[in-house]
Amino acid sequence: MSNMAKILIVDDDRDLVAVMRLVLEREGYRVVDAAGPGEAMVKVEAERPDLVLLDVMMPDATEGFHFVWKLRQRAGAFFAEVPIIIVSAIHDKTELRFYPDSGDGSYGAGEYLPVQDFLDKPVDPADLLRAVSRALGLVRKT
Amino acid sequence: MSLGSSNSLPVSAELVERLGWLIRLRWLAVAGVVCFLEVARRVFPVRLGLRQLYFTIAALAVCNILYWWRLRRLLRTRARAVPPWTRLLARFLLPPPPGGLGDIGDAGQAAVFANLQVAVDLLLLAALLHFSGGIENPFLYFFIFHVIIAGILFSRQATYVHASWGVALVSVVAAGEGLGILRHFALGGAWAAGAYRDPALVTAQLLVFATTLYLSAYMGSSIADRLRRREGEVVVLSMDVAHKAETLAAALDRVSQAERAKSQYMRKVAHELRGPLGTIRTTMSVLASGAAGELPAAAVELAQRAALRAGGLAQVTADLLALSRAREGRLAIELAPVDLAPLVRDLVAEARVAGDRAGVSVALRATGEVGQIAGDTAALRELVGNLVSNAVRYTPGGGTVEVRLARQGESIVLEVEDSGIGIPEVDLARVFEEFYRCDNARSHSGEGTGLGLAIVRAAAEQHGGRVSVRSVVGRGTCFTVTLPALATAPRDLPAPPPV
Numbered sequence: 001m002s003n004m005a006k007i008l009i010v011d012d013d014r015d016l017v018a019v020m021r022l023v024l025e026r027e028g029y030r031v032v033d034a035a036g037p038g039e040a041m042v043k044v045e046a047e048r049p050d051l052v053l054l055d056v057m058m059p060d061a062t063e064g065f066h067f068v069w070k071l072r073q074r075a076g077a078f079f080a081e082v083p084i085i086i087v088s089a090i091h092d093k094t095e096l097r098f099y100p101d102s103g104d105g106s107y108g109a110g111e112y113l114p115v116q117d118f119l120d121k122p123v124d125p126a127d128l129l130r131a132v133s134r135a136l137g138l139v140r141k142t
Numbered sequence: 143m144s145l146g147s148s149n150s151l152p153v154s155a156e157l158v159e160r161l162g163w164l165i166r167l168r169w170l171a172v173a174g175v176v177c178f179l180e181v182a183r184r185v186f187p188v189r190l191g192l193r194q195l196y197f198t199i200a201a202l203a204v205c206n207i208l209y210w211w212r213l214r215r216l217l218r219t220r221a222r223a224v225p226p227w228t229r230l231l232a233r234f235l236l237p238p239p240p241g242g243l244g245d246i247g248d249a250g251q252a253a254v255f256a257n258l259q260v261a262v263d264l265l266l267l268a269a270l271l272h273f274s275g276g277i278e279n280p281f282l283y284f285f286i287f288h289v290i291i292a293g294i295l296f297s298r299q300a301t302y303v304h305a306s307w308g309v310a311l312v313s314v315v316a317a318g319e320g321l322g323i324l325r326h327f328a329l330g331g332a333w334a335a336g337a338y339r340d341p342a343l344v345t346a347q348l349l350v351f352a353t354t355l356y357l358s359a360y361m362g363s364s365i366a367d368r369l370r371r372r373e374g375e376v377v378v379l380s381m382d383v384a385h386k387a388e389t390l391a392a393a394l395d396r397v398s399q400a401e402r403a404k405s406q407y408m409r410k411v412a413h414e415l416r417g418p419l420g421t422i423r424t425t426m427s428v429l430a431s432g433a434a435g436e437l438p439a440a441a442v443e444l445a446q447r448a449a450l451r452a453g454g455l456a457q458v459t460a461d462l463l464a465l466s467r468a469r470e471g472r473l474a475i476e477l478a479p480v481d482l483a484p485l486v487r488d489l490v491a492e493a494r495v496a497g498d499r500a501g502v503s504v505a506l507r508a509t510g511e512v513g514q515i516a517g518d519t520a521a522l523r524e525l526v527g528n529l530v531s532n533a534v535r536y537t538p539g540g541g542t543v544e545v546r547l548a549r550q551g552e553s554i555v556l557e558v559e560d561s562g563i564g565i566p567e568v569d570l571a572r573v574f575e576e577f578y579r580c581d582n583a584r585s586h587s588g589e590g591t592g593l594g595l596a597i598v599r600a601a602a603e604q605h606g607g608r609v610s611v612r613s614v615v616g617r618g619t620c621f622t623v624t625l626p627a628l629a630t631a632p633r634d635l636p637a638p639p640p641v
Binding site: 019020057121122125 | 420427428431453
């Protein structure tokens, strides 16, 4: 199973990370985690994961968003293309709205977040696995 | 607050206003007397001292012009310092003002002026009488009008003085004519030639006249006094009301702030609870799935139950957050024009998925161009979404849900009608309360936080609208939401951000 994808989970809720790790590793994925955006950026560089699972609300509303933009702006195709799944509630207290990038330029700057998918909290294990394989499949298709 | 200012005119202002009235009244009297004289000498078989009468009336008119001119000067120089003797005079001549004697001020001059006018009026009236028969003239009793006016305008003492002045004048005329000192202008005709000389008759007339005048003085003053006292009471009352209104406004302010604080606190608590509850639910469902190792069936069941309960709590916190968002509202500048029809269409389509699963048909009837509303898209989605999903949830299989959207004048009306279990009459009033679930709802569908309708109502009110419900148990329920439509033409507004 060494060719299974490596997934980076970024979330400050250690218990949730433990549960998601359990579910993903059972499926054969390799899992690394980071507790905050700083650590996450380091891990992305070092580990070059195939997918990033990002909690958008850590520890407050905007850090997750900033992380996505910072990541995407780094030089290199890897950073522009690594699939990101946002894990957080959509109908949230944060007023920001975010959408997966449809890729056809129909959204203006500031209206979308360049991520591939989003998952509602509380996370349903089946949904999680589906979203992960979908996101990884997207990459493999191109 | 306008109620806080005094509602009564200070006495001086009242007096000055009355002076204008008095002058106008006098013009009326002049005109009246002239007309009457012209008619009288042609119609009645009486002889009148016309030359003298017209001279007297001319004098009255001249006086009135002088009064008018003096009044204008008085109005222009009201702010001058008042010599002490006019204050004293004012205190004597004027009635006690309702709010106390504090505002006598420049009333001194006005008081003297007014009293002078009335005194001169009485003199001229006596002259008119003298030239038209003296004690024989029935118009003798017109003195009453002047005394009553004095009673209204002046103090009780001043009024009695005027009454006495009138009695004195008439007595002088009667005595003078009777004793031959003054010429008598006999009316002639039906009036007895010597009545004015008969001391018994004259005395009787004078006595009745004096009594009438003093009684009029008394009544005029009393009535005016009572009116002024009432006025004073009204002023006190209105100040009291103003004060109470201020207190109430302050109390309302405090209550609103408390409400806002409560909502903010609720939001913070819900936010804190949310993450951990979600994690517990996920953990429990993963445990139940056996991902951490095969569990005995009983353990799996327990884990599933725990997952469900945690999920329920997570839903409650999500609803509480939605509710506090709806309650705290948005600043007016953050509201954007929202097209209601596509939003409703979306949510109906979503509900149709659940409806198909449950065997409940969901139909939408949107008639005509509905228009836009200034609003918050998320809150409106909550509003419509809750109503439609409730309708589907509480309608047994085979039933129908109809969503109607229409424009009615300045408002947009949304109706969600179902053929479901209905709401009992006793619950109808409480159904919008937080966490309130009626018994039949609870037994029909275990899930449900009791917050959905509270969110609907808060969202409706946030948009300046309202929501109402009618229902029959076992037949169905209809929720009606009325929202104020955006007045301007949709084309003039910038496009709303995509949702």
